[in-house]
Amino acid sequence: MTDRGPSGVPWLANALVTAQTVRAELAHDPVQFALQVSRRLPHAVSTPAARLLTTTGRLADGALAAVGHQILGDDEAARHSLGGRGRGSRGTALLATAALGSDDDGTAAALLDAVPAEHRGAGWHAAAARLALYRGELTAAVDLARRHRSNRILARRLDAERRALNGYRPQFGPVHPGEAVPGRVLHVLNSSLPHTSSGYTQRSHSALRALSESGFDVHAVTRPGYPVEVGIPWARREDSVDGVTYRRLLPAGLDQDAVGRVDQYARLLSTEVERLRPALLHTTTHYTNALVVAAVAEAHGLPWVYEVRGQRADSWAATRAPEAVDSEYYRAFTAREAESARRADAVVTLGEQMRRVLLDAGVDAASIRLCPNAVAEQFLPEPPGRVEARARLGLDPQDLLVGTVSSVVDYEGLDLLVRAAARLAPSHPRLKVRIVGDGVALPGLKVLAERLGIADRCQFTGRVDRSEAIWNHAALDVFVVPRRDLPVTRSVTPMKSVEASATGRPVVASALPALAELVQDGVTGQLVPPDDDAALATVLGELLADPEQGHRLGAAGRRWALDTRTWEANSRTYTQMYADLGVAPVSAA
Known part of the structure; x- marks a missing residue:
């Protein structure tokens, strides 16, 4: 790329990724996109904008007012705004999509059912596909989106997600073998400091620092497009935090469906492996990371570790009706997660309850290590009064x-x-x-x-x-x-x-x-x-x-x-696990 300026920011690539992300999210679900954007804006900006939307009355059949109330957190008022009936298929589709923004799939279904079959156009089928996806009915969502040519982008995206969940393996071209650097480990992460501050990123950061202090040569990369696709277009190719370097996989463009994204992820990660020559790969939930890391590790002849930090399918089901746990999406997702954990050379998890979930999924008990959430360094000295x-x-x-x-x-x-x-x-x-x-x-x-x-x-x-x-x-x-x-x-x-x-x-x-x-x-x-x-x-x-x-x-x-x-104790667990996989710290290699 020639767009990388003195600041190390690949501006052109980042601009392309931003534009692609906006286009894809608008096609997938414009209401959810509006809600996501509002959550990333300062409250001094999002709150007045939302209040302005609430004054639009029946404009767009009340959908704009509903979105405004959703941004403000007033789902009751949002449902009241959706109380009317849309003018025609397009208006009803917009109302139904807005209803899903309040997790109100019942209202969305009632609105869509009220439209006669002969009046169901592209907008209606797109909204019906979103409703089916919300309920975890992947196959039905794909079928509904495919019924109208105008929804082909949405249909491709939904179908790719279904394929990724049902046995797809990454395709990423030739591999150039090389000798691994002793003691070098590469962690593959969803997100990281400094752009995302969360329990996930703090745990990753603490683990990387502890491993570095234990003598490992530690490297980390984040998923393709991050952090640009979450609203950081000024992202650099690398960030250094407390001596830990996070490398960004920022291509000139992102593949726009789950299958293409998995293949691109594998290509980019394989290139990083050839650049760094790590002796081991270590990734975290969810299954997309595991799918890619497993394929790249196998191709390069490396051991890999899967760290199960959460149960994303259960988090998804938590905002839906009880029958969500019987849906096609939930079953496929949990099956993919279980397969990933069984496939890994070693599995890390946070506690006894999560260990039991893994055992119930058929993961070998001998491969599981417990590394509980631990306190960061700042919490170790005597705390302030x-x-x-x-x-x-x-x-x-x-x-x-x-x-x-x-x-x-x-x-x-x-x-x-x-x-x-x-x-x-x-x-x-x-x-x-x-x-x-x-x-x-x-x-x-x-x-x-x-x-x-x-x-x-x-x-x-x-x-x-x-x-x-x-x-x-x-x-x-x-x-x-x-x-x-x-x-x-x-x-x-x-x-x-x-x-x-x-x-x-x-x-x-x-x-x-x-x-x-x-x-x-x-x-x-x-x-x-x-x-x-x-x-x-x-x-x-x-x-x-x-x-x-x-x-x-x-x-x-x-x-x-x-x-x-403490991370000192967790570091000992990681070190022993890596040793069992044939990887020792640099100082002990």
Whole structure:
């Protein structure tokens, strides 16, 4: 490429990827694209724009107003905007697509069913395909999209996704063998710091730093198109963070369907393997990464590790009706994940519940290693005190502060925390709720707080820099993890409560198997029945009334975290696993 300027930014390639991404997402689902864009814009921009949309009334049959309400988190008002009937097939299709933005597939289906068969045009079939995809009916989605020529881009994309989920193997051309560099490992990631700050990227970063300190020659690449396709057109080809270099796979253009993207991913990764000559490849969920890494590792004669950090199919099902777990998409996705784990030379996972899921999927027990979520280096020294933290953050030292530092998504159950606070508010005049983080559920939480009359007691900070996380933990009286009772929350252990314990905060969490691995009831925190805001309010009230109990639980939690949840310990596990695969640190090679 000749467009790479002094800053190291491949501007032309990035511009092409941005344009392709916008075009593809608009064809796939214009409403979801609008919602995604709004979540990446500053609230000072997205909120006024959304409010303007809510004033459009019946323009576009109310769909624009509905999208505005969805951006603001008011799904009830969005459904009210969709209460009419669209003018013709196109108007109804737009309304149905907008209904899916509120996870209201029932309204979408009713709108589409009301259109006579003879009036069902391209827009209707596109919306019907999106509805089928939302419900996990992949084959039906493809068939519906194919019924009209104008939907051929959507049809190709849906069909490619179905093929990728059902046994497709990457095709990536000739391989040029070479001798591996001893002790060199290449991690293949979805995303990374500094462009994405999340539990996933922090875990990756901590693992890479720990392995480097253990003597490995560590390298990392991220998926093709990242981070440009998530709204960072100024991305460089490499970023260095704390001595860890993340290389970006930024081609001049991205293949626009799942099959083409998998092949392109494999080609780009194979080129990186030939450039770096690692002795081992290490990737993370989900199956697309595993599919590509397995093929490239096999072609180059390398061992590979699959790190199962979550259950994406269960996260998908969490926002849908119970029958979603019987859908074609869910079954195919879970089968592909199980196949990937069985195929790997070694498997890493986060906790006992996830280990049991892997065993039930037929993964060899001898190949599985547990590397739990561990605390980053900043949490190891003595944490700041509550008064010091509040002074830094400009918070009242006399307030009773309960909250979380978390991604704000529906299955985290943070609405239960807001409801519990509303129950406690009359008897606790100094009670405040502090929710640090961002996500799709944040606008809805703000609406809920307004409706419950406690908006003035709720502090929604949005996303903060990772360096500020420890201060936000330390400022709380009680850290709360009110996850809902769902398959994904029963098996996946989060990072947030481990960091809270390391900071010496008492943790109140839902009594779910995965969370019971992290919170010892009555010792490091309290477990409460999930989906029960009354029970949550009772336990919070008891802890707030007895600060000494909170101090005791927090101190025990910190001892537990420092004894069992460090990257030094995880590094030893990784090192032994790599040794079993024939790869030793550079210093020991």
